[in-house]
Amino acid sequence: QVQLQESGPGLVQPSQTLSLTCTVSGDSISSGDYYWSWVRQPPGQGLEWIGYIYHSGSTSYNPSLKSRVAMSIDTSKNEFSLSLTSVTAADTAVYYCARLYVCLDSWGQGTLVTVSS
Amino acid sequence: QSVLTQPPSVSGAPGQRVTISCTGSGSDIGAGYDIHWYQQFPGTAPKLLIFGNNNRPSGVPDRFSGSKSGTSGSLAITGLQAEDEADYYCQSFVTGLSGLGVVFGGGTKVTVL
Numbered sequence: 001q002v003q004l005q006e007s008g009p010g011l012v013q014p015s016q017t018l019s020l021t022c023t024v025s026g027d028s029i030s031s032g033d034y035y036w037s038w039v040r041q042p043p044g045q046g047l048e049w050i051g052y053i054y055h056s057g058s059t060s061y062n063p064s065l066k067s068r069v070a071m072s073i074d075t076s077k078n079e080f081s082l083s084l085t086s087v088t089a090a091d092t093a094v095y096y097c098a099r100l101y102v103c104l105d106s107w108g109q110g111t112l113v114t115v116s117s
Numbered sequence: 118q119s120v121l122t123q124p125p126s127v128s129g130a131p132g133q134r135v136t137i138s139c140t141g142s143g144s145d146i147g148a149g150y151d152i153h154w155y156q157q158f159p160g161t162a163p164k165l166l167i168f169g170n171n172n173r174p175s176g177v178p179d180r181f182s183g184s185k186s187g188t189s190g191s192l193a194i195t196g197l198q199a200e201d202e203a204d205y206y207c208q209s210f211v212t213g214l215s216g217l218g219v220v221f222g223g224g225t226k227v228t229v230l
Contacts, residue, residue, distance in 0.1 A: 037219070046119060047155075047163065047206055049219035060216040096162055100219070102169060103153035103208065107162040 002027040004097050004108035012091075012115050018084040022097030022108060023077075030055040030075040035100040038071070038082045040093040041110075048093075052100055053080055087115045120145060121207055121222035128228040129197045137225045139207035140189040145220055147188035150210040154183055154192045157204045157224075166205070167192060194227070202229045 008020035022036070029036060037052035051061035053071040061069045065084070073080040084091060094110040122140040129135040139152055146152060151170050155163035165174055167183040170190060180196045194201055207222040 039219075046224040047208075047221045049221060052219070060213075060218060062218065063213060063215070066215065102151070103165060104155070104163070104219075105165050105168070105174070107164070110162050 002099060002106045004099065004106060006095060006097050006108045006111040008095075008111060008113070010112060010114060012087055012113060013117050014088055014115055015086055018082070018087050018091060018113055018115070020082045020095055020097075020111065020113070021079050022081070023079045024099075025078070027099075028075075029073065029078045029080065033101060035060075036073065036080045037098045037100045037104060039096045039098055039104070039107075040091075041096070042090075042093040050082065050084075050095075089115050091115050119223035120211065120220035121209060123205075123207060123222035123225045125223070126226045126228065128230055129194075130230045131197055131199060133197050134193060134195045135197055135227060136194075137192045137205055137207075137227070138189060139191065139209075139222050141209060141220075142188055145188075145209045145211040146185065146190060148212065152183065152185050152190040153208045154181075155206045155208065157206065163206060197227075197229055199229050202227055 003025045005023045012018045035052040038050040053059045068085045070083045092115045096110045097108045098104040099106040154167040156166045157163040170185040171183045182193045204224050206224045211218045
């Protein structure tokens with residue numbers, strides 16, 4: 001049973017860079033045809049897809065965030081990461097990492113990131 | 118604003134049947150991409166409920182069912198139970214300039230009266 005766990009700072013200052021890591025256990029991040037994804041959810045709002053990365057390093061990002069997003073993957077540590085630059089209060093959200101194949105079949109518990117000075 | 122359209126809320130009495138619609142366009146659902154549904158309780162991560170339009174993962178009760186037709190789909194809950202009170206999201210895909218993208222509905226809150 002695959003498990004995903006997000007980690008990173010819970011507070012980020014405006015205009016700075018948000019950085020999160022998702023550690024995967026119970027499955028090799030470089031095996032299979034899975035795409036490793038990030039999804040966020042602002043307080044009281046719905047889900048927003050941020051992007052995904054394949055173990056080869058190829059990526060796809062939400063066009064609305066593409067200019068500020070970068071994802072990377074470290075197969076030796078079985079983890080993948082998210083970087084979001086120039087954050088504002090609108091980026092305050094619970095950030096989830098998830099495994100994508102046919103659908104988002106496994107999710108991390110989520111981590112709240114607050115953008116505030 | 119979400120790409121897929123869902124009603125903000127639906128409600129029903131215990132034992133009743135409720136449905137949640139998910140409407141897309143020719144670029145996403147109508148392009149042939151499947152619809153998937155997630156259930157989310159407050160303070161917890163979404164959980165896969167229905168995949169591939171009408172398939173249930175192991176452990177999901179058969180009172181949950183899904184369908185798809187054209188550019189839309191729906192989730193049905195028959196024999197509504199108090200424990201079904203949650204938020205429900207539909208999800209599909211869209212082909213964009215940078216490849217295949219994931220799209221969500223805005224979510225529907227199910228209230229058991």
